[in-house]
Amino acid sequence: MNPVNYLYLASLLFTIGAAGVLIRRNAIVVFMCVELMLNACNLALVAFSRMHGNLDGQIIAFFTMVVAAAEVVVGLAIIVSLFRSRHSASVDDASLMKL
Amino acid sequence: MENLIALLVAAPLLGAAVLLCGGRRLDRAGHRLGTLLAAASFVIGAVLFFDMLGRGAEERALHQHLFSWVPVESFRADIAFQLDQLSMTFVLLITGVGTLIHVYSIGYMEHDERRRRFFGYLNLFLAAMLLLVLADNYLLLYFGWEGVGLASYLLIGFWQHKPSAATAAKKAFLVNRVGDMGLSIAIMLMFTTFGTFAFGPVLAAAGETGEGMLTAIGLMLLLAACGKSAQVPLQSWLGDAMEGPTPVSALIHAATMVTAGVYLITRSGAIFNAAPDAQLAVVVVGAVTLLFGAIVGCAKDDIKKALAGSTMSQIGYMILAAGLGPIGYAFAIMHLVTHGFFKAGLFLGAGSVMHGMNDEVDMRKYGGLRKYMPVTFVTFGLGYLAIIGFPGLSGFWSKDKIIEAAFAKGGTEGWILGAVTLLGAGITAYYMTRVMIMTFFGEKRWQPAPDADAVPSAEPAAEDHAGRMPHPHESPKSMTVPMILLAFGSVFAGGLFSLNSAFVHWLEPVTAFEHGHPPIGAAAVTASTVVVLLIGVGIAYAQYGRKPVPVVAPRGSLLTRAARRDLLQDDFNHVVLVRGGEHLTRSLVYMDHTLVDGVVNGTAASVGGLSGRLRKLQNGFARSYAVSMFGGTAVLIAATLLMRGV
Numbered sequence: 159m160n161p162v163n164y165l166y167l168a169s170l171l172f173t174i175g176a177a178g179v180l181i182r183r184n185a186i187v188v189f190m191c192v193e194l195m196l197n198a199c200n201l202a203l204v205a206f207s208r209m210h211g212n213l214d215g216q217i218i219a220f221f222t223m224v225v226a227a228a229e230v231v232v233g234l235a236i237i238v239s240l241f242r243s244r245h246s247a248s249v250d251d252a253s254l255m256k257l
Numbered sequence: 258m259e260n261l262i263a264l265l266v267a268a269p270l271l272g273a274a275v276l277l278c279g280g281r282r283l284d285r286a287g288h289r290l291g292t293l294l295a296a297a298s299f300v301i302g303a304v305l306f307f308d309m310l311g312r313g314a315e316e317r318a319l320h321q322h323l324f325s326w327v328p329v330e331s332f333r334a335d336i337a338f339q340l341d342q343l344s345m346t347f348v349l350l351i352t353g354v355g356t357l358i359h360v361y362s363i364g365y366m367e368h369d370e371r372r373r374r375f376f377g378y379l380n381l382f383l384a385a386m387l388l389l390v391l392a393d394n395y396l397l398l399y400f401g402w403e404g405v406g407l408a409s410y411l412l413i414g415f416w417q418h419k420p421s422a423a424t425a426a427k428k429a430f431l432v433n434r435v436g437d438m439g440l441s442i443a444i445m446l447m448f449t450t451f452g453t454f455a456f457g458p459v460l461a462a463a464g465e466t467g468e469g470m471l472t473a474i475g476l477m478l479l480l481a482a483c484g485k486s487a488q489v490p491l492q493s494w495l496g497d498a499m500e501g502p503t504p505v506s507a508l509i510h511a512a513t514m515v516t517a518g519v520y521l522i523t524r525s526g527a528i529f530n531a532a533p534d535a536q537l538a539v540v541v542v543g544a545v546t547l548l549f550g551a552i553v554g555c556a557k558d559d560i561k562k563a564l565a566g567s568t569m570s571q572i573g574y575m576i577l578a579a580g581l582g583p584i585g586y587a588f589a590i591m592h593l594v595t596h597g598f599f600k601a602g603l604f605l606g607a608g609s610v611m612h613g614m615n616d617e618v619d620m621r622k623y624g625g626l627r628k629y630m631p632v633t634f635v636t637f638g639l640g641y642l643a644i645i646g647f648p649g650l651s652g653f654w655s656k657d658k659i660i661e662a663a664f665a666k667g668g669t670e671g672w673i674l675g676a677v678t679l680l681g682a683g684i685t686a687y688y689m690t691r692v693m694i695m696t697f698f699g700e701k702r703w704q705p706a707p708d709a710d711a712v713p714s715a716e717p718a719a720e721d722h723a724g725r726m727p728h729p730h731e732s733p734k735s736m737t738v739p740m741i742l743l744a745f746g747s748v749f750a751g752g753l754f755s756l757n758s759a760f761v762h763w764l765e766p767v768t769a770f771e772h773g774h775p776p777i778g779a780a781a782v783t784a785s786t787v788v789v790l791l792i793g794v795g796i797a798y799a800q801y802g803r804k805p806v807p808v809v810a811p812r813g814s815l816l817t818r819a820a821r822r823d824l825l826q827d828d829f830n831h832v833v834l835v836r837g838g839e840h841l842t843r844s845l846v847y848m849d850h851t852l853v854d855g856v857v858n859g860t861a862a863s864v865g866g867l868s869g870r871l872r873k874l875q876n877g878f879a880r881s882y883a884v885s886m887f888g889g890t891a892v893l894i895a896a897t898l899l900m901r902g903v
Binding site: 176179180181183188249250252253254 | 876877878879880883884887
């Protein structure tokens with residue numbers, strides 16, 4: 159199968175993720191969309207790795223996974239404590255930092 | 258031998274340091290220590306002088322390098338001395354006359370409780386002036402120059418409990434600052450032009466430099482000379498400086514301070530020779546001041562202020578001679594030395610008269626003093642004959658030469674300068690005769706001192722006579738002996754100097770000399786000088802000798818009234834400089850408020866307004882920030898791709 163198709167899939171997934179981040183209000187959904195974007199990147203990296211015939215892309219994909227795992231831990235902790243204090247998971251409610 | 262040069266300065270400097278830091282325990286011996294150290298400096302000077310005479314004319318200059326003050330790359334500020342014939346002349350004048358004035362002050366300041374401090378300041382004055390004339394570069398000269406300014410400030414304001422003295426001291430200091438600015442600019446110009454400010458290289462290179470730069474340096478040096486030597490337009494401090502004790506006036510007018518300007522111009526002769534425009538300015542300043550001082554001297558009733566006017570006028574002669582170039586330098590210095598003798602003598606005489614007259618300075622309240630103060634009368638009289646240029650006495654030899662040199666300048670210029678100097682000689686004869694007659698001849702016009710408060714209590718023996726008629730008496734020996742010695746100088750110095758043109762040959766290696774030929778012949782010049790002199794004396798005798806002198810000054814003509822107010826110099830300064838300065842500062846403040854503050858405040862307000870609008874972008878919604886990040890990233894990537902495409 160042509161590896162370029164994986165790239166089309168990756169950009170589709172990235173676009174869905176980015177749109178989700180920009181449009182959705184629920185913090186959990188925004189968070190999942192971020193993950194979607196990260197994984198779209200991973201897919202693109204692995205596809206490029208295959209196309210160019212070296213392993214650099216795959217190694218970076220592993221890095222991304224590790225970072226994403228760490229990010230999930232921190233991000234979920236923030237969302238949980240936000241929900242506890244304000245009884246809402248809407249990102250628009252958390253707008254106290256504006257002037 | 259050259260190691261002695263530093264001692265010349267060190268002796269009085271040590272005296273100043275010990276006397277000013279020593280405290281009250283030195284009160285009893287302080288004056289002796291100060292006088293001794295001044296005399297020591299004179300003895301060292303005399304030793305160096307005889308040593309110098311023993312060498313050939315070209316090898317007489319001595320140099321002593323103490324240390325490098327600020328050695329930075331090519332910038333070298335050295336503490337180094339140079340003793341050549343010109344410096345030697347000044348050293349002997351300063352230390353000689355200075356020592357005599359020290360001796361005189363022992364008697365004059367006897368009852369002043371701050372006498373120790375007075376002697377400390379006198380020593381400081383001598384040290385600064387010696388540093389000025391011994392320096393081998395302009396920067397060290399500037400150091401001495403400022404030291405002289407400081408010492409004169411301290412001494413003019415010595416009786417600082419009198420507001421007038423404190424003001425006079427400040428005035429002298431401030432007016433001198435204007436001149437000092439000129440000297441510092443001149444030194445900076447020298448450094449940028451020649452890369453050094455040592456006398457040797459600067460004066461040697463002066464011939465090969467552009468005339469424009471030399472004219473600028475020359476004019477700045479002239480400004481400096483005007484400040485220190487009280488020349489128009491910076492002359493206004495000299496009359497007020499009479500607030501100081503009389504020995505100070507003698508020191509300022511004879512040995513130190515006002516001679517510094519003449520020294521500076523003569524020392525920088527090579528610069529002026531190569532810059533005719535600057536030289537012309539020097540001559541003009543000299544000629545104007547000569548007449549200015551003389552006219553002021555004619556109208557003053559205060560004996561010291563009349564003498565101050567006369568100093569201004571005589572220094573004008575010297576500056577004029579120095580502006581004539583090589584035909585005049587030697588005569589400028591010669592007149593300076595003879596003037597040092599007779600002016601010191603006249604001032605000490607005036608101090609002696611005041612000492613005997615309850616510190617009265619108004620000559621209209623003197624009269625007939627010759628019987629009561631014979632020594633003062635004779636010494637003052639000899640000084641008087643010397644200053645008017647009576648044939649045979651010191652002033653005659655030096656002033657006559659200057660008048661000759663002025664005529665020898667040539668062309669219309671020469672005739673004008675010659676006429677001015679001749680006229681000046683006539684006016685000198687007039688005002689000095691006036692002083693002489695009003696003080697020592699005629700009937701007694703003594704008045705009782707008004708009350709004790711009006712007499713400064715610090716003046717010697719003031720309280721004893723307050724409110725009573727003065728009973729004039731001869732001054733003590735410590736005061737009369739210096740006057741007698743100075744009188745000898747006033748009589749014989751000029752003749753000795755002129756013997757085989759000894760003085761001119763002595764200075765020739767330093768200042769160069771050209772013989773000037775006046776168009777009407779030297780004998781005719783001398784004859785006309787004597788005639789003018791007799792006319793001046795005659796007019797003064799007709800006005801003051803034949804008729805009784807009124808005790809209250811008559812109203813006088815417009816010129817007399819103007820001259821009493823120093824020819825409106827202070828009014829001029831007030832209207833032009835003070836008012837002008839006020840207007841200038843006011844408009845500057847206005848500019849500051851509107852223009853500068855306007856720009857600054859306007860910038861601040863527009864930045865504030867802009868950021869107020871930008872603030873609206875910070876709405877606190879995480880998603881709108883995400884949009885801007887996304888948009889920004891998209892733009893960056895698009896730009897990168899586009900750039901790569903190109």
